[in-house]
Amino acid sequence: MKITRIETFLVPPRWLFCRIETDDGVVGWGEPVVEGRAEVVRAAVDVLAEYLVGQDPLRIQDHWQVLTKGGFYRGGPVLSSAVAGLDQALWDIAGKTYGAPVHALLGGPVRERVRVYAWVGGDEPAELAEQIAAQVDAGFTAVKMNAAGATAPIATAAETAAVVARVAAARDALGPDRDVAVDFHGRFTAASARRVLAELAPLHPLFVEEPVLPEHGHLLPGLVAATPIPLATGERLYSRAEFLPALTAGIAVAQPDLSHAGGISEVHRIASLADTYGAQLAPHCPLGPIALAASLQVAFATPNFLIQEQSRGIHYNKDADLLSYLADPAPFRFVDGHAPRNTAPGLGITIDEVAVRAADRTGHAWRNPVWRHSDDSFAEW
Numbered sequence: 001m002k003i004t005r006i007e008t009f010l011v012p013p014r015w016l017f018c019r020i021e022t023d024d025g026v027v028g029w030g031e032p033v034v035e036g037r038a039e040v041v042r043a044a045v046d047v048l049a050e051y052l053v054g055q056d057p058l059r060i061q062d063h064w065q066v067l068t069k070g071g072f073y074r075g076g077p078v079l080s081s082a083v084a085g086l087d088q089a090l091w092d093i094a095g096k097t098y099g100a101p102v103h104a105l106l107g108g109p110v111r112e113r114v115r116v117y118a119w120v121g122g123d124e125p126a127e128l129a130e131q132i133a134a135q136v137d138a139g140f141t142a143v144k145m146n147a148a149g150a151t152a153p154i155a156t157a158a159e160t161a162a163v164v165a166r167v168a169a170a171r172d173a174l175g176p177d178r179d180v181a182v183d184f185h186g187r188f189t190a191a192s193a194r195r196v197l198a199e200l201a202p203l204h205p206l207f208v209e210e211p212v213l214p215e216h217g218h219l220l221p222g223l224v225a226a227t228p229i230p231l232a233t234g235e236r237l238y239s240r241a242e243f244l245p246a247l248t249a250g251i252a253v254a255q256p257d258l259s260h261a262g263g264i265s266e267v268h269r270i271a272s273l274a275d276t277y278g279a280q281l282a283p284h285c286p287l288g289p290i291a292l293a294a295s296l297q298v299a300f301a302t303p304n305f306l307i308q309e310q311s312r313g314i315h316y317n318k319d320a321d322l323l324s325y326l327a328d329p330a331p332f333r334f335v336d337g338h339a340p341r342n343t344a345p346g347l348g349i350t351i352d353e354v355a356v357r358a359a360d361r362t363g364h365a366w367r368n369p370v371w372r373h374s375d376d377s378f379a380e381w
């Protein structure tokens with residue numbers, strides 16, 4: 001079997017899909033994207049495709065080595081995400097070729113369902129409570145929320161109080177048996193994070209995510225020591241090598257993104273590395289259906305797995321949502337806040353190719369908002 005063609009599709013709301021075709025007629029799908037830089041990743045995929053066309057798609061590990069390391073310069077979000085999407089598509093082809101779901105090829109299932117969480121926004125505690133009630137009604141047992149918007153480098157007393165009030169409202173709405181995870185999104189300095197973490201601890205968040213920016217990872221050990229809250233990070237880390245210092249620092253939850261951190265191949269290895277530190281896997285996935293399908297395949301084969309992010313109804317999804325490009329939404333029909341194990345071959349989803357080709361003709365130019373502090377200086381988003 002040989003790879004004959006690789007195409008990319010820029011589809012709303014902010015995604016990029018790739019499609020690998022073989023001379024046997026087997027087709028694999030992947031989602032190589034960096035949110036806000038999709039066109040740049042598309043160009044990287046085009047360059048990597050030069051190597052892959054003509055190759056045997058089943059030599060996934062060898063292709064991963066060449067695609068990741070064969071250009072001499074390596075790593076970073078663009079190249080790692082380009083490799084990630086191609087890697088997902090190769091695993092999809094392998095599963096379809098062998099007639100097995102990807103998780104069977106990764107060693108077989110270690111669980112029968114995967115817990116997923118829903119996003120809730122809402123700037124006001126009352127709005128938040130309403131949104132949480134809707135997600136609880138939909139069966140979810142966990143939600144995630146942003147802690148705050150643009151925040152002063154040293155958060156004011158009012159800013160800190162507002163964070164605590166919102167998380168307290170979430171805890172009230174959820175009760176003691178459901179979970180809330182809180183995403184700091186790198187918007188706090190370590191000094192602010194330390195103070196806010198102390199006040200959030202009695203509210204028992206499942207974890208706090210990106211307590212500081214990835215480039216301040218050297219400050220993680222101090223934060224881990226300062227709080228009983230499990231700390232999570234990793235959506236902006238792209239390889240085992242980048243996870244190692246965070247794991248050594250004592251993070252409790254590793255959050256690689258299947259579409260950023262080298263795909264199924266590398267995230268499977270990151271999960272094993274995390275296991276040696278007693279850390280749990282909770283892959284980042286505010287993305288599309290292929291990234292989620294790839295995440296779930298890893299979750300079914302990973303013992304140290306905690307919970308999966310998913311983007312149904314997330315605030316970014318305008319013009320299209322998680323199910324828009326699926327021929328059959330069944331794989332993402334969650335039951336009691338869990339995705340049931342999917343035994344279909346490959347990634348286990350069927351892409352609506354007509355819808356994808358039509359959406360690509362519209363495309364998108366999604367960009368991250370640029371935030372400013374009250375003095376007009378740049379603020380982390």
Ligand SMILES: [Mg+2]
Pocket residue numbers: 183185209210235
């Ligand atoms: Mg996050």
